[in-house]
Amino acid sequence: MNSIYGNIDDLYLFFCVVEEGSLQKASIKLHQPVSTMSRRLSLLEQRLGFRLLEKRGRELVATESGHIAFSSVKSVMEHLEYAFDDIQTQTQLVSGTLRLALPNNFYRTFVAEVVEQFIETYPLVNIELMLSRDLLTPASDRDLTMTFDLTGMEDMVARPLFSSLHQFYTSQSYLDRYGPIETLQELASADWVLTDSTDVITVYRGEQVVDVMQIKPKLVINDINAVARAVEKGIGVTSLPVHKLAKQLDLVPIMANHNRGARQAYLVYRARKYQPKALALFIEALITAAKTIAEEAPLIDGAS
Template identity: 50%
Template sequence: MVNSTFGNVDDLYLFCSVVEEGSLLAASRKLHLPVSTMSRRLTALEQRLGMRLLEKHGRELVPTQTGLTAFSHLNSGMEQIELGLQALNAQSKQVEGQIRLVMPHSFYQGFVASVIEQFMRDHPKVKLNILLNQGLSAPETDRDLVITFDIKGMDGMIARPFFSAKHAFFASPEYLKQVGQITEINDLVNLEWVSLAQDTDIPIYRGDKPEDLISVKPRLVVNDINAVIQAVENGFGIASLPLRHIQKERNLIRILPDYHRGKRQSYLVYKQRTYQPKALTLLVNALIERVSEKHFAAKQ
C-alpha cells in the first residue's frame, strides 16, 4: 500500500473503481474485496479528506458533485499507475520469490500436491514453504496463502471460493448394531459423534433445501479427515464425511441417505492487495484452474 498526504492511495483507487464500475458491488467483484471492507475504507477516506464523495441512491452508492469532480482529476492518474505496474509485471519474465502455503493435510494429499509440483517445474526460482495442519491462522504477509473451510476472524482478507465438498452421515455396521435402527433426524442427536472440529450445530438438508438443525456433542475430535474416517470405521460413532473421500471398500454405511449436511465451501485466503506478488497470483490461478477441471468436479 502506498501512502500520500491524503492517506492510502489504494483507497483513492477503490473510490475511482466504484465510480467507474457504477456500483459498490460491481467494484467489489472486480477487486475481489468484501463490500463491508470497501465501505469502511471509503468512509475513512471521506473523513480524512473532509468531503463527501459518495451518497446513497436507492441501494447503490453514486458520486456526489464533489465526487464527480474528484474522479475527473484522479482517474487518469490511477489509470497511468495501473498501466505502469502492468508494464513492469509484463517485463518480469522470471517469476521468483517465496510463498508460504498453509492448508489441512488432507487438502494437500487430495489434489493440491499435483498442482504444486507442476508449479515448481514451471517456476524453478519460486520457493515454497508448505505447512500442513488444521489449526489455520490468517495470512500474515502478502506472500501467505491459506486454504481453509473456516474464514472466521479473517475480515479484511480476500477469500476466493475454491471448491465445495458435499457431506453426508456415515457409521460402521458394527456401531449401527449397537445403537439400533436410525430412521429419523432426531435419532442422530443422541448418537456418539466423531468430528474434525468442536461442531455442535449440524445443519440437515434434504435435496437443496434446509430441513433441520440439530445440536450434538462430539465424543472424539481429531483434526485430520483420514483419522476421522478411520475412527468411524472402527466403531467409535458417526460423522459427517465428504462424499469424495468415501470409497466402496470402506467399512461404512450411509445413514439417512435422503438427507445430508450440505456443501462445505473452502476458500483461498490472502491479504488484500491491489498488486500482489506475481508468484502468488500464478499459484492462485493454477489452483482455481485445477478445481474447474471436469475430472475433479465429477468427484464432488
Template identity: 50%
Template sequence: MNSIFGNIDDLYLFCQIIRDGSLLSACKSLGLPASTVSRRISAMEKRLNVRLLEKRGRELVATESGKRAYEQLISSMEQLESGIEQILQDSNEVFGNLKVTMPNNFYHGFVGDVISRFLEDYPKVKLEIILSQEQQIPTTDRDLLMTFDLTGLESFIARPLFTARHGFFASQSYLEKHGEIATIEALKQADWIAVDKVWNINLYREQSLEHTIAIRPKLVVNDIAAVITAVEQGIGVSSLPLRHTFGNKKLVEILPEYTRADRTAYLVYRERQHQPRALTLLVDALLKAARTIKYGTDAYHGGTKRN
C-alpha cells in the same frame, strides 16, 4: 541503498527476522550466515541507540520498541519487494517466497500435485507449506490461506475454491452393535466423531433445512483421513465429504435423504495493489485444478446406502 540510519538492507534484515519468526529462519530464507545477520543487527541497534531484539531462550524476539518499529517499517518493506518484483515481472521472471496454510486433507487431496507442478514451472519460487486446521490469518502479501471458515477474515480477499457436500456414515460393525439409525433422534444420540468443534449440525433435505441437532462427539480429530479411519473401525458415526467416501465399502451411508449444509472452501489472501506475481499464478493454478474435481452432487454418494 543508504539512509541516515545506515544501510537499508539492515532494516530489511530486521523485518525479515520478525516476519520469519527467528534469526535462523530469516538467515535460511535469505541465504545469509547467522553471524553476519547478527552482527549487522547489533551494529544497527548501536547506531540507533535502541534495542530492537532480545534473547529469549534460543531465539531472538522483538522488544516493545522492536514491535513498534516493525509495524512502521513492514508496509514500506513490502512495497519495496513488490516494486522489485514488478520490475522483474517485466522480464517474465517469477520468484519469491510464499507461505500457504491449509488443512492436511487439502494437500493430500489435490493441492500437493498442483504444488509439485507449480514448482517445476517456476523453480525460483520457494514455498512454505503449513498443514493445520487452525486459522493462520495472512499477515503479508505472500501468505495464502485455504479454509472453510471466514470468521474474522472479512477484510481479506476470499475466492471460492470448491464446494463439498457431506453425508452421514457409520460402519456395518457399529450398526450391528448399536442398532440401525433410521431416525433423526437416533442420529443425534449416536457416538459421534468430529473433525472440528462445530457441534450444531443442520440437516437438509432437497436443499431445505429441516432439522438442527446438537451432538456431543466421542472423538474429535482434526484430520479427515483419521476421522474416516475411526468410522471404519466402528468407533462412531460422522459427517463426511462425499468425495472422500466414494466407493468405500467399509462405510454405510445412513439417512441418505439428508445432507449437511454444503461447505465452501476459500482461498484467502490480503488485498494489495501490487500482489506478487508468484502468488497470483499459484492462486490461478489452484482454482483451475479445483474446477476439474467433483466434490459431490445430488446423485453423488459414497459408501453403501441403507434405506
C-alpha cells in the same frame, strides 16, 4: 514530456502527496527526499499560477483548487499505474517465496500435487507451507490461506475454491450391532466420531434446515482421515464430504435424504494491486486443480 505543468513526474508527485495524505508518506513511497519534493511542488505551483497544497498543522493538504486538480488527474494516474503494473507482471521472472497456510487435509487431497508441479515448472519459486487447523490471516502480498471462515478478513480478496456437501456415514458392522438408523432421533443418539467436540449438528433436507440435533461425541480426532477410518472400524457414525474417500473405505451412507449442509472454501490473499506474478500463477493453478477434481467428485474439506 514537458509543458506548463513541468515534467509529468511533478504531476505524479502532487497526486501521490494527496493520495498518501502527507508529504512524508509520499516521500517514502517515491523514495525521494522531502526537501526535493517540496521544491518541485513549489515550482509546479509557480508554473500553474495557483496553490495546489497548503499547510495544515504539520501536513500539506490540498487546497480547493488542488482538490479539483487531483480529481482531474486521478483517473489518468491510476490508469498509468495499473497499465505499467500489468506490463511488469507479464514480463517479470516468476520468482520469490510464497507462504501458504492450510489444513493438513487440504494438502493431502490435492494441494501437494499442485505444489510439486509448480516448483518443477518455476524453479526460481520457493514455497513455505504451514499445515495447521489454526486460521492464519495473510500478512503480506506473498501469503495465501485456505479457509471456510472469512470472519476478520473483510479487507482481503477471497476467491471461491470449491463447495463441499456433507452427508452421514457409518459402517455395516455398527448397524449390525445396534440396528438400523432411520430417524433423526436414532441419528442423534448414535455414537458420534468427529474432528471437533461440538455437541450440536444442523441437519438439512436439500437446502432446508429440518433439525438441530444435540449429540455427544464418543471419539474426537482432529484429522478427517482418522475419523473416517475409525468409523470404518465400527466405532460410530460421522459426517463426511461426499468424496471418493467414502467410496474407498467400507462406509455405509445413512439418512440418504438428509445432510449436514455444504461449505464454501476460499483462497484468501491481500489486494491484487501489487500482487507478485508467482502468487497469481499459483492461485490459478490451485483453482484449476480444484475444478478438475470437482468434475469427478466434490472435494473433501477438512471438517466433519
